[in-house]
Amino acid sequence: MKNIAIWASGKGSNALKIIEHFNNRTDICFYLLCNKSNALVLEKIKPYSIENLIFDRADLYENNKVLDFLKEKQIGLNVLAGFLWLMPTPIIEAFPKRIVNIHPALLPKFGGKGMYGMKVHEAVRAANEAETGITIHYTDEHYDEGEVIFQAKCEVSPVDTPETIAKKVQVLEHLHFPLVTEQLINKL
Ligand code: GAR
Numbered sequence: 001m002k003n004i005a006i007w008a009s010g011k012g013s014n015a016l017k018i019i020e021h022f023n024n025r026t027d028i029c030f031y032l033l034c035n036k037s038n039a040l041v042l043e044k045i046k047p048y049s050i051e052n053l054i055f056d057r058a059d060l061y062e063n064n065k066v067l068d069f070l071k072e073k074q075i076g077l078n079v080l081a082g083f084l085w086l087m088p089t090p091i092i093e094a095f096p097k098r099i100v101n102i103h104p105a106l107l108p109k110f111g112g113k114g115m116y117g118m119k120v121h122e123a124v125r126a127a128n129e130a131e132t133g134i135t136i137h138y139t140d141e142h143y144d145e146g147e148v149i150f151q152a153k154c155e156v157s158p159v160d161t162p163e164t165i166a167k168k169v170q171v172l173e174h175l176h177f178p179l180v181t182e183q184l185i186n187k188l
Contacts, residue, residue, distance in 0.1 A: 002188050004181075005075045007033045007083035010117075012041025013170070014081035014102060014177050019048055021178035028185065031073055033066065035085065061088050070094070076188040079181055080139060084116050087139050097147075099139040100184060102177050104169045106151055107135040111144030121162040121169065129156050132165060134172045136180050150180045 008015040015032065022028050032045055032052040042052065059065035067090055070078070078091075080101040087099060103111055105120045110132075115123070124132045133153035140146040152175075154168040 005031045005078045007080045008041045010082045017174045018178045101139045103135045106133045113143045121165040
């Protein structure tokens, strides 16, 4: 069995796409890690009977609740699908090249602390970029850094708004994140 931890703390549209993509794989067991007890993602995964761990800052940074859970479940890959807190060093060290994040821009552009959600697309619009896209990368102790695994681009036209840019980027995320995750899982 390949045990995969999906970390999500918001709407969970990417988490759900990944879970749906692997629905027929009996060799994969997903766990959901979430830092908000009222996150929409927890509602969305209900039909899939996925065990979840809800945790707070202390569980991640001060005690070993999260790390112990990952070890107990023998997690092979951590997939950050809309998880915005920094990964603590002990978790990075316990999972070398086993933590991947998706970011809604072409890193290193438009990344870093505070760059998430619509803020990214507003910054892309304000900078008059001709293109934007997605980055899937291994995670380190810094926001939105770490070796890039995959990028995909889309055009930004002069009439695009942050909202229309967000839609284009989300199409790329939903298409590619499950496929890249599949490649990484198949290597485990
Ligand atoms: C996604 O767009 C993802 O790229 C972004 O959070 C969103 C989560 O959406 N992550 C970051 O900005 C990380 N810095 P979702 O909850 O609908 O999957």
